[in-house]
Amino acid sequence: MTVNNQMTKIIGVDIGGTSIKFALIDTSRGIERKWLIPTNISEKGIYISDEICSSICETLGEKGLTKVAGIGIGVPGSISSDGKTVVRAVNLDWKEVPLKNIIENKLGIDVCLLNDANAAALGEMWKGAAQGKRNLLFVTLGTGVGGGIVLNGEVLNGCHSAGGEIGHIPVRSDENRLCGCGGRNCLETFASANGLSLSMRKKLEEVNEMWSEITPPIIFEQAAKKDGLALQVLDDFTELLGQALAGIMNTIDVEEIIVGGGLSEAGSDLLAPLTEKIDCYVFPQIKHQFSVKKALLGNEAGIYGAAYAYLSMKQLN
Structure with missing residues (x-):
């Protein structure tokens, strides 16, 4: 799909657990x-929907706008098939x-x-690290493991709105790690920031050793200093994550x-x-025929992707 860039103003919204990010975007000029x-x-x-609407109205008033073409909203959860x-x-x-109906009824937009992970994937495709590409796997490695799959320029949402939930790929392990989804030994219990620290x-x-603090940056720092334990943990980390991503790539x-x-x-x-x-x-046939890149847009990926969506x-309608 080619985005029509003729001076269209839209709002991208990225709802997070602690803050809601907004951007007024001109499709020909950017944010x-x-x-x-x-x-x-x-x-x-x-109160979230009311506060989203109030914030949008306030900003449009400050910009002297009565309306925008539309609003894209990324949500940290699953969306119904409709x-x-x-x-x-x-x-x-x-x-x-x-x-969708709540916001549309209140704003008439x-x-x-x-x-939200699908939004970030689209954002990186439109304006970020995957610009010019139409087929990509987006992976977020944070508190958990999120993902978004884009095929032929469109997000793979799935029949149950669970497409791209790569953090819940099961991992074979002698451990028994409980995941927030209720499952055991999901990928994100090992391959997230929390999983790495654990x-x-x-x-x-195991070796009766203690560090004053255990965080991912410290683990990478110790590995750079050739600390054997840190190197082993990171090797196990990339092994599990690499196997999971390879399985997705093969699919x-x-x-x-x-x-x-x-x-x-x-x-x-890491990369x-x-x-x-x-x-x-x-x-x-895939070996050496793909690239692994760091995302470029950071916190802007979701708002760009929501707008793109x-x-x-x-255009599809």
Whole structure:
């Protein structure tokens, strides 16, 4: 899909557990204004939609605008197949919230909803590290592991709005790690920032060693100093993640993997060994025929992607 860039103003919204990020975007010029408000999760998040609408109205008034073409909203949860309802968003304490209709009825502006990781994937494709590509796997390595799959320029949402939930790929392990989804030994219990820190803590306990603090940056720092335990933990980390991503690559055969989230700040210290691990397990025709890149847009990926999703929806309709 080619985005029509004829002076269209839209708003991208990225709802997070602690803040809601907004951007007023001119499709031909980029972001004109960014702002954010705290996420009010009190009383099961019933005030969030009102506060989104109030913030948008206030900003449009300050810009002298009465209306924009549309609004794209990324949500940290699953979206119904008809694109109207937030099926579940644990961090917001939402279940079956008809957010599209709520916002449209209050503002009189068309709304497009999508999962926040899918939004970030589209953002990186449109304006970020995967610009010019139409087939990619987007991976976020933060508190958990998120993902978005883009095929032929469109997000793979799935029949149950669970497409791209790569953090919940099961991992074979002698351990028994409980995941936030209720499952055991999901990928994100090992391959997230929390999972990496837990693995390091367990490794240190095995040898009765203690560090004053255990965080991913410290683990990478110790590995750079050739600390044997840190090197072993990171090797196990990239092995598990590499196997999972290789399995996805063997299934969808995309041209790029984009890695975002806090752990991506390790740069080549993470991406180089991860690429090597993926290469060990991908199908021969894929080996060395893909790239692994760090995401470029950071916190702007979701708002760009939400806006792009709205533009895609309008052109398809």
